[in-house]
Amino acid sequence: MEGARTNSKFQYMVKALEEMEQNYLIWEENILEAPADAWTVVNGKKVLMLCSNNYLGLANDERLRRAAIKAIEKYGAGSGSVRPIAGTMKIHIELEEEMAKYKRREACVVFQTGFTANAGSIPQLVDQGDLIVSDELNHGSIIDGIRLSRAEKRIYKHKDVSSLDKILQDESRKYNKILIITDGVFSMDGDIAPLPDIVKICEEYNAILYVDDAHGDGVLGENGRGIVNHFKLEGRVDIEMGTFSKAFGCVGGYIASSEIVCKYLKNKVRPYLLTGSHPPPVAAACLEAIKIVQQDESLFEKLWENTRYFKKELVSLGFDIGESQTPITPIIIGENKPTKELAKLLFEEGIFVTPIFYPMVPKGRSRIRTIVTAQHDKQTLDIALNAFEKCARKLKII
Template identity: 50%
Template sequence: MSSKMKFVDEELKRLKDEGLYVNIRVIESPQGPWVQIEGRRVLNLCSNNYLGLCSDPRLCAKAKEYIDKYGVGPGAVRTIAGTMSIHIELEKKLAAFKGAEAAIVVQSGFCANLSAIPPLVGKDDLIFSDELNHASIIDGCRLSRAEIVRYAHCDVKDLEAKLKEYAGRNCRKLIVTDGVFSMDGDIAPLPEIVDLADKYGAMVMVDDAHGEGVLGRGGRGIVDHFGLGDRVDVEVGTLSKAFGVVGGFVAGSTSLVEYLRQKARPNLFSSALTVPDVAANIAAVDILEESDDLVKKLWENGNYLKQCLKERGFDIGRSQTPITPIMVGDASKAKEFSLKLFDEGIFIQSIAYPTVPLGKARLRAMVSAAHSRKDLDFAVDKFTKVGKALGII
């Protein structure tokens, strides 16, 4: 490496010295409650595969069916020659599932935020953003060039104070929040946010990445969970978590979606979602439309794991969803906790700065509907054994 690139090695060394370097494990099997890593079978508590659909035979069969019929790639961006009938099929199903007038599908949940925010606000406008919003929201806000006003996490009093402070500014105003915050598992106070938006003339956008397939009737998300109907202007979702595939979408009014088809840069400048991805997503939506059994099982498993870990003395934070943080604090100790659990047959990664604030390092247990009670009991016993050895409990 040339001297002008020396900073790369220096930064890698710093990350390792401070316990912030991420050891990326390679999975050698299908995603599921148990996976193979480095030739070992380990219990998987890392995946966002909430409903266990990643390797569901129904999704696989649909992908194979559509590959035989439509090929593999879309061949272009949506606005030139990449919009296929199957993209429209998926968008109609997603809109119906969400109870929205329309939806637009893009390449990822990250791209969905980049698609939604910059077309709605520009350099003379205002964005009111929860301080713990996901990186994709933060990047979408930055790309818009709007002024970003951060409010304290889930604090509607602070949000109103900020809205009041800027009430005299004659511009577009957008309040944006995650629905479920992925590191703590808490839920945005969306009804209060919507009321404030109405009071101060702001648009509301919610990124429901970790609420799709989790909250609401049959996993329809946070807007359905709170019975807010069409009071939320923009719903962003991902297809890579509970749906078990990949992709993202924006749902809302017919006019909004038509506007984004013309303005959203990921739609204009990046190729459309591939055929097998679209097919598998269609199958996933159909499964959720047919039954809420998987959603119920997910919550049952999440509540059980939380109860057991709390009884053993672990600090599980403030989660209101199946996401279960195990708070440690120190990044190096969290990393050691993860490594020792792997030795015991548990795959769960440590999470530290900058993903979470300094001093708030943790492990994050992600249960799924596919886990059995025996799996969760195994996990609790191993957590207890290693937690006691490290002085965490």
């Protein structure tokens, strides 16, 4: 019944899916049947996880689990409301205060996800008569935020400061305000934005600077404070956005900035005003994660030791790892079919990685995106490297 109705009304979807299937563009869901640890169970098979953003291994950390359970016992399973009505519990405020302290900013606003932080905040920061200038490889949530805004947009070439400068030279006088947005660490390539140069340009043109540090938090800087701390730019970046869904092992997004900016966002951003707030165990686990990263430096040391080792070995095997400078290491293959085949062969060898293709990356730049975490060690990475070598040779990729 359902099938017949769907097929007649949604023929365009059937066609689109067929076309995607032919071009190897369909996402097949992999089902985890255990926590997202270095060793986990996916689709019924024990595998070595090499594609999670759980950089510090906190997703299944005992301390986060305990904090979440304690919060359920104290506050219950849900908040029952949106933040401005009756959904702000003390745990939400504690989380915002701790994050502001960690990022060394005056204030912080927490959103349901990083995606909603971007898609909800960007349209409120600018208006008609303003200009947004964005890196061409910025995350999709930034792209959606720009689309939702009434401002004009210009895209500068990836990390190309002269391209950014040229746009501002040509256009800045025509607009009331200018908002420059960049990812800190680019999610599909693992390269780092040239933030010191971008800051200088922002200062020259009096532009507002917005940095998405989803992959810099917990990875770059002192105790993982992120890209602003990494480049010693504290006090010179207007708006820092980040997520709790990666290094902090939970879910949620935030913006850290001045009191004024955060108060404004809390009064303007629709996903803040109009969506239910985080369940208490989520807020509590996020809070615990920020406390841990401020105390435990060994997690970062392990993450970076693993990162350096894995990258070095991949390059010596002959893989193209692009421009990556962080634990996100793409293995660039190009076409979709061999990329998918490599992921499939690796899975058979017990290595869990996902093929990444358009629209997440440009056409012709398909890749396996690997991510090492603090939970790996040399022995587990060697298992992965041996499998990569064996499977890639079989497919004549190296």
